[in-house]
Amino acid sequence: MTIYSQTQTEQELNKLAKLVKSGQLSETLARNIHKLVGLEISQLETDLSVTERDLSKFEMQYNMSTADFFLRWKDGQTDDRMDYVEWASLAQMAENLRKRLELLKGESQK
16 A cells, blocks of 8 residues: 655645646546545544544543533643543544544534
């Protein structure tokens, strides 16, 4: 499996952007780009759903919303038990997934 660097990926995307701007993007390439974005959105939605399900387990266990917990955790108002570290990591992961979805769906950042 080949892994491409961020620079290589940016270079390829710049090439595609030039094709789009020049009106030279083929129908096949356009269709594949849309398909790839759709697949990425679908995977992100699945990942977010699983992550939110895991977050809800912590919310039920500790009778606290993730938003309230995360504010307390960031302010140092919780201890370092493993559950809290995992909960905070999941909260950060969910936020990153939401941001990526917003970008790909073209929704405005909040």
